[in-house]
Structure formats: C-alpha cells, structure tokens
Amino acid sequence: MTFPHLELAADPHDRVGERRTDEAWLAEAWAAPETRVLVVAGSRVRPVDDTVPWVPSTQAPGEGTRVLLGQRDGRVWFAQVVDASYAEGEGWVGIRDLLPHLSGAGVEQAPLVFHAIGLAEWLFATRFCPRCGGRLEPRLAGHEQQCVECHRRQFPRTDPAVIMAITHGEPGSPEEALLLGRQDIWPSGRYSTLAGFVEPGESLEDAVRREVAEETGVVVGEVTYFGNQPWPLPSSLMLGFRGRAASPDITVDGVEMQDARWFTRAAMREQTAAGELVLPGGVSISRSLVEDWYGGPLPGSW
CATH class of the missing domain: 3.90.79.10 (Nucleoside Triphosphate Pyrophosphohydrolase)
Structure with a gap:
C-alpha cells in the first residue's frame, strides 16, 4: 500500500549546502534562464491556475530575502521571501490551503515548497535576537541569521x-x-x-x-x-x-x-x-x- 503522505517527501532536491556561502555561484545560478523562483509573502503563496507559481528569476521581486533551496531536474530553485504586505488582493494562501495543489502531478514539488515555506515562516517570525533583542540579518542564503548587536547566530527550528x-x-x-x-x-x-x-x-x-x-x-x-x-x-x-x-x-x-x-x-x-x-x-x-x-x-x- 502506497501512503500519500510519503509522496510529499519523495524525490527530495539536493540542498547543495556547500553553495550557501559561494556568492559568485549564487549570482550565476540566480541569473540562469532555467532557474525557478517561488515568491513567498510572509509565509503565503499565490497559486496560479491551480499550480504552484514558480517563475524565472527575472520575474521575481527585487526586494526581500533570496533563499537557496537547491538543485533538481537540471536547474536551481530559489524562494524570494518578501514582506507579508506584498500579499495584497485575493488568492494568497498558507501552506494548508496550498496542499491540494501539491497532489497529483504537483506532488513532486512538495519537498521544494515545504523547504521554501518553512524557511519563510522562520524568517517572518524570527526578526530579533532572543538574547539581546538586536536586529537579525539573514545569512547563508536564508538558512541562518546573525544578530547585528551581539553577533549570536540563529538557525531554523523544527x-x-x-x-x-x-x-x-x-x-x-x-x-x-x-x-x-x-x-x-x-x-x-x-x-x-x-x-x-x-x-x-x-x-x-x-x-x-x-x-x-x-x-x-x-x-x-x-x-x-x-x-x-x-x-x-x-x-x-x-x-x-x-x-x-x-x-x-x-x-x-x-x-x-x-x-x-x-x-x-x-x-x-x-x-x-x-x-x-x-x-x-x-x-x-x-x-x-x-x-x-x-x-x-x-x-x-x-
């Protein structure tokens, strides 16, 4: 018996963690025409035609935090995390309402989407240092934050x-x-x-x-x-x-x-x-x- 919940974690992408500090590689990957980006406002996404809206990097907003997700299917995948106020108008949904779009043909994108929204939620909710209250700045392609005051590093929690x-x-x-x-x-x-x-x-x-x-x-x-x-x-x-x-x-x-x-x-x-x-x-x-x-x-x- 095949369990549907396991399909959401099947065929994971290569997270290429060693590339998160390689600024030259990140810039080249972002500029590549085959690269795809998921725009996340706060922690919400706007499906298009019942599909997850991956776009070329040229169509991504110029603002926000660029998050490297990894490589799969011969291309690099990013998330562009922008302020929650960007999600104006109808159609923006959270992960629970996005789940129906990840069934069927869209299930192969689930690991990428979960990675993107999980980090976006963390970036949205974690803005100040829990030790000194200083402002946090994203590092490591969105996978770490560092306090500008005490320099303590913060990592995503599960x-x-x-x-x-x-x-x-x-x-x-x-x-x-x-x-x-x-x-x-x-x-x-x-x-x-x-x-x-x-x-x-x-x-x-x-x-x-x-x-x-x-x-x-x-x-x-x-x-x-x-x-x-x-x-x-x-x-x-x-x-x-x-x-x-x-x-x-x-x-x-x-x-x-x-x-x-x-x-x-x-x-x-x-x-x-x-x-x-x-x-x-x-x-x-x-x-x-x-x-x-x-x-x-x-x-x-x-």
Whole structure:
C-alpha cells in the first residue's frame, strides 16, 4: 500500500549546502534562464491556475530575502521571501490551503515548497535576537541569521510532533477499534487521529502515551514507529506511531479534545460512506495511519 503522505517527501532536491556561502555561484545560478523562483509573502503563496507559481528569476521581486533551496531536474530553485504586505488582493494562501495543489502531478514539488515555506515562516517570525533583542540579518542564503548587536547566530527550528493510531482489541479481528477524536471548532462529523508536541526531555514513545492519556484518559502500552512527514505549519515534523491501548475506557479532557470514540472497521466503512464520519485529507500522515490500520482506501476527506 502506497501512503500519500510519503509522496510529499519523495524525490527530495539536493540542498547543495556547500553553495550557501559561494556568492559568485549564487549570482550565476540566480541569473540562469532555467532557474525557478517561488515568491513567498510572509509565509503565503499565490497559486496560479491551480499550480504552484514558480517563475524565472527575472520575474521575481527585487526586494526581500533570496533563499537557496537547491538543485533538481537540471536547474536551481530559489524562494524570494518578501514582506507579508506584498500579499495584497485575493488568492494568497498558507501552506494548508496550498496542499491540494501539491497532489497529483504537483506532488513532486512538495519537498521544494515545504523547504521554501518553512524557511519563510522562520524568517517572518524570527526578526530579533532572543538574547539581546538586536536586529537579525539573514545569512547563508536564508538558512541562518546573525544578530547585528551581539553577533549570536540563529538557525531554523523544527518542532517534533507525534501523531498516533491507537487501537484496542485483538489485532485484525472484527472487534478491533481505532481511537479518533475531535474538537468543537471542527465541522460536524470530522474526526482525526490524536497528536501533540514532544516536551523537553521526553522520548517520542512517552510523548505518544502522555498525549493520549491527557486528551482521552486512555492508557497506552506498546508503541511502534510508523513514518514521518514534513509539516511546515509552521515548523513541525510529524512523527507517526502505532499504539496499543491497555483499556478502552475514555475520559476526554474537554479542553483540547471534546469527543473521542472507538471505531471498528465496519463502523468506519459505513459512516465514511454515509458522510457521517469525515477523515483527514489524503496527503496527511493522519490519513495514512487510518488507512494503514483499516487495510485500504476510505471515501471522503476534509
């Protein structure tokens, strides 16, 4: 079974990190007619004709921070990160609304787009030194910033988050069920696998157990690794796990989670077909976790 979330990280570009300080090479690569640039305003992009709008460098704005993404398909790829005010008018979207444009033929561009928007978000949100409050200036083709006052260097951060398919019952039996939860702000019928951020000093497996217990009261025993997915919303790496519950008893916290339920395969099949249960989108690792457990594709998505 091919998991859609893995396609978003397939065929990665060569990040050519050794070229980030080579100003002559960067200038030559930027000027090359085959070079392509993604203009990012703040952390938003404006799709054109349902595609990601890569343009020649001659069509990129003269302002902003030039970010080297790397090489692929015989050309060099950049992002031009401009101020959020550049995104005037309709059509500018964040990464979540851009995801549908990265399915199908556009999926091969996902690693480049995630790289671009992840750095753009970091540059947009990180403008002052956390030590002295001095102004930060981008360096290394957008992959580092340095304080103009204390000269301390800052680097992009990635926040690890766990997302898990928690099951109870004899594996593969008709009684085996998958734990899904929902928040009140979600539309009716929308449920997802549980997820949460890893805390300092915590292992990934313990983060799975803690998050499930905090949100639903379910005690988890065995935890095994499933896969991962870059997720620049704004700067996460989603680490997927499978887990086995020691008991089916649920007590939702009422804060992060308003409802949680066990779904057997039969109930999931029936309710998704009827539109009563709406699962996460096909490109998400949550969807991959659900369909891996279910054993095949399911209808409907967010």
